[in-house]
Amino acid sequence: MTEPAAPMPPNETDFTSALQDKIPTTDPSSQWKDVWHQFRKHKGALFGGGFLIFITLAVIIGPYLWTLDPQKINIRSKDWRPVWVLLWSSEARAGWAHPFGTDNLGRDIFATILAGGRVSMAVGWAAMLLALVIGTLVGVLSGYFRKLDFWLMRFTDLVLSLPILPLVLLAVTLFRQPLNSAFGSPEAGMFVLIVGVIGLTNWMPTARIVRGDILALKEREFILAARSIGTSSSAIIRRHLLPNVISPIMVSATLGLATAIITESALSFLGVGFPSDFPTWGKLLSDAVPRMQEYPERVMLPGIMISLTVLGVNYLGDGLRDALDPRIRGR
Amino acid sequence: MLTFTIRRLILSVPTLLFISLVIFGLLQLAPGDPMAQVPLTVPPEVKERMREALGLGQAWYIQYWKWLVQFFWVEPQVLFDHLFGTSFAEGKQRVLSWQTRSPVMDTVVQRIPQTLWVVGLAYIVGIVISIPIGIYSAYRHYSIFDQTGTFVTMIGFSIPPFFTGPLLIVVFSVYLGWLPSIYDTTHVVTDWASFKVQFFQMIMPVMVLALQTTAQISRYMRGSMLDNLNQDYVRTARAKGLRESVVVMVHVLRNSMIPVVTVIALGVPSIFGGAIITENVFKVNGIGQLLLTWLFANDMPGVMTLTFIFAILIVFFNLIADILYGVLDPRIRYD
Numbered sequence: 001m002t003e004p005a006a007p008m009p010p011n012e013t014d015f016t017s018a019l020q021d022k023i024p025t026t027d028p029s030s031q032w033k034d035v036w037h038q039f040r041k042h043k044g045a046l047f048g049g050g051f052l053i054f055i056t057l058a059v060i061i062g063p064y065l066w067t068l069d070p071q072k073i074n075i076r077s078k079d080w081r082p083v084w085v086l087l088w089s090s091e092a093r094a095g096w097a098h099p100f101g102t103d104n105l106g107r108d109i110f111a112t113i114l115a116g117g118r119v120s121m122a123v124g125w126a127a128m129l130l131a132l133v134i135g136t137l138v139g140v141l142s143g144y145f146r147k148l149d150f151w152l153m154r155f156t157d158l159v160l161s162l163p164i165l166p167l168v169l170l171a172v173t174l175f176r177q178p179l180n181s182a183f184g185s186p187e188a189g190m191f192v193l194i195v196g197v198i199g200l201t202n203w204m205p206t207a208r209i210v211r212g213d214i215l216a217l218k219e220r221e222f223i224l225a226a227r228s229i230g231t232s233s234s235a236i237i238r239r240h241l242l243p244n245v246i247s248p249i250m251v252s253a254t255l256g257l258a259t260a261i262i263t264e265s266a267l268s269f270l271g272v273g274f275p276s277d278f279p280t281w282g283k284l285l286s287d288a289v290p291r292m293q294e295y296p297e298r299v300m301l302p303g304i305m306i307s308l309t310v311l312g313v314n315y316l317g318d319g320l321r322d323a324l325d326p327r328i329r330g331r
Numbered sequence: 332m333l334t335f336t337i338r339r340l341i342l343s344v345p346t347l348l349f350i351s352l353v354i355f356g357l358l359q360l361a362p363g364d365p366m367a368q369v370p371l372t373v374p375p376e377v378k379e380r381m382r383e384a385l386g387l388g389q390a391w392y393i394q395y396w397k398w399l400v401q402f403f404w405v406e407p408q409v410l411f412d413h414l415f416g417t418s419f420a421e422g423k424q425r426v427l428s429w430q431t432r433s434p435v436m437d438t439v440v441q442r443i444p445q446t447l448w449v450v451g452l453a454y455i456v457g458i459v460i461s462i463p464i465g466i467y468s469a470y471r472h473y474s475i476f477d478q479t480g481t482f483v484t485m486i487g488f489s490i491p492p493f494f495t496g497p498l499l500i501v502v503f504s505v506y507l508g509w510l511p512s513i514y515d516t517t518h519v520v521t522d523w524a525s526f527k528v529q530f531f532q533m534i535m536p537v538m539v540l541a542l543q544t545t546a547q548i549s550r551y552m553r554g555s556m557l558d559n560l561n562q563d564y565v566r567t568a569r570a571k572g573l574r575e576s577v578v579v580m581v582h583v584l585r586n587s588m589i590p591v592v593t594v595i596a597l598g599v600p601s602i603f604g605g606a607i608i609t610e611n612v613f614k615v616n617g618i619g620q621l622l623l624t625w626l627f628a629n630d631m632p633g634v635m636t637l638t639f640i641f642a643i644l645i646v647f648f649n650l651i652a653d654i655l656y657g658v659l660d661p662r663i664r665y666d
Contacts, residue, residue, distance in 0.1 A: 163641035165604040303494035311489035
């Protein structure tokens with residue numbers, strides 16, 4: 001579209017042609033096509049997003065392909081080493097029956113890591129979505145309705161100055177028992193508790209960003225136009241405002257996912273997470289720490305899974321931020 | 332500036348009250364009964380008397396008010412007495428731990444130096460490492476150093492401390508045997524040899540905490556330098572014929588430090604939170620580990636007080652960050 005203007009010989013036909021509309025040489029590209037084009041340039045983000053999709057699919061589909069029961073105790077084949085130990089010591093107890101080895105009760109580590117990943121990823125996604133919904137709601141309400149703005153933002157500031165990790169520890173320890181009995185099974189109660197606690201303590205950054213964007217958008221002409229033809233407030237928010245704040249929401253979603261996964265693992269590591277026979281990555285890691293001298297792989301494998309997932313999510317967030325920012329895009 | 336500071340100080344009082352109310356409410360709503368461990372053979376009326384002895388018999392607002400008075404009125408007096416040898420707090424009720432029946436603040440004061448040594452040193456080490464990395468990778472944008480630096484900080488950002496901790500222990504204590512895996516807080520430094528022991532045992536906890544700080548602050552430093560390096564005043568400074576070192580280290584650095592300093596101040600509370608995990612990994616008996624001990628022992632006054640101390644830290648450093656921002660950046664005027 002921006003070709004350099006060629007010097008034109010001054011004759012009449014060219015003057016009229018200069019007045020005619022130029023036909024664009026390329027097809028107009030949609031916003032999401034541009035975003036994808038920019039996103040593709042960020043190799044780390046591509047790998048990060050790819051890894052996140054891979055790990056999510058792996059923990060969903062994996063247990064159907066690798067059908068060993070992660071809870072099944074088989075004391076005869078306990079303490080197998082992972083299969084790559086055979087490379088340097090041929091007398092190690094290892095084999096393709098248990099590629100990552102077995103733990104001190106003979107449970108297959110590959111299966112427990114898949115099962116643990118299922119829980120960790122489920123907690124991460126659910127807590128992230130909860131935080132996102134609360135944050136967007138507070139942000140939109142406070143940005144759009146001036147009466148609510150002051151009190152909602154003061155409330156956000158107050159929640160931001162709460163000591164998050166101590167409070168999360170406190171809530172999880174104190175409310176473990178009643179929720180377990182309320183939901184029937186300890187796992188379900190713990191899942192709701194952890195997701196709720198992480199979601200309720202992580203919505204503030206989203207709320208602030210969304211509010212800022214809504215405040216700026218609300219004064220634009222298209223909102224005025226929508227209002228002048230009698231669009232109701234809820235329709236303005238749904239049809240005109242929310243689609244325009246989708247990019248900051250997506251960026252803070254990636255950050256939220258990383259925080260949620262790390263917080264859940266930290267809780268499990270400190271021993272206040274899911275019940276002991278229920279594997280999550282943080283739980284597997286902390287269970288393996290006392291014997292990490294003999295079996296370092298049991299610490300390494302869940303640790304690497306957590307770190308790679310969080311790394312992937314962080315890179316994805318970086319790439320999304322660049323791709324969704326129209327000032328950077330196209331450079 | 333002074334009015335702003337005073338206004339913020341006054342505003343922090345309701346904030347702190349709200350936070351203490353949230354913590355207190357959480358503890359009140361919790362169904363945990365401190366009498367749960369008492370044998371069933373103890374008759375109910377004796378149990379009731381024991382509850383009253385713990386201060387549990389009254390309504391929640393009376394309990395809350397008493398805690399407020401003890402924390403904000405009696406404890407400062409105890410501190411004052413301790414400093415000046417007066418006896419204002421004589422015979423007044425202090426916040427007592429249910430577990431040890433001793434004043435909570437005494438235990439906290441015993442534990443704080445360990446935490447401060449590890450956390451404080453880690454923070455300083457992190458800042459000292461991260462700022463040069465940030466400056467250089469912004470100055471040589473897209474160079475190999477920048478690419479590796481960004482990658483390494485991204486990794487440091489993503490690996491949680493409860494993984495780096497055991498990882499370092501496996502490598503440096505188990506395989507190499509260079510460093511002790513447990514932090515011995517009873518160790519006293521008297522001479523060079525004992526200083527070396529202290530130094531070696533501090534390396535790992537400090538490095539684990541410093542990794543997080545380094546990752547975060549160097550990212551901010553790099554971003555802030557990049558924003559400033561393309562500004563017009565930098566071109567003017569170069570056009571005047573200033574040396575490159577003066578341009579970067581004086582003109583650009585001073586302007587880039589403004590947001591970074593606030594980030595440094597805002598990060599202090601979160602590193603105390605991270606210390607809960609690190610102290611647990613390396614068995615440092617600081618306040619993070621104390622919180623866990625009290626939490627598992629259902630020691631409500633202890634947990635309440637300690638969580639509130641964390642809250643005070645956050646509110647205090649938020650205030651510091653706001654004030655620093657106003658002091659450092661003359662464009663910011665709070666009126």
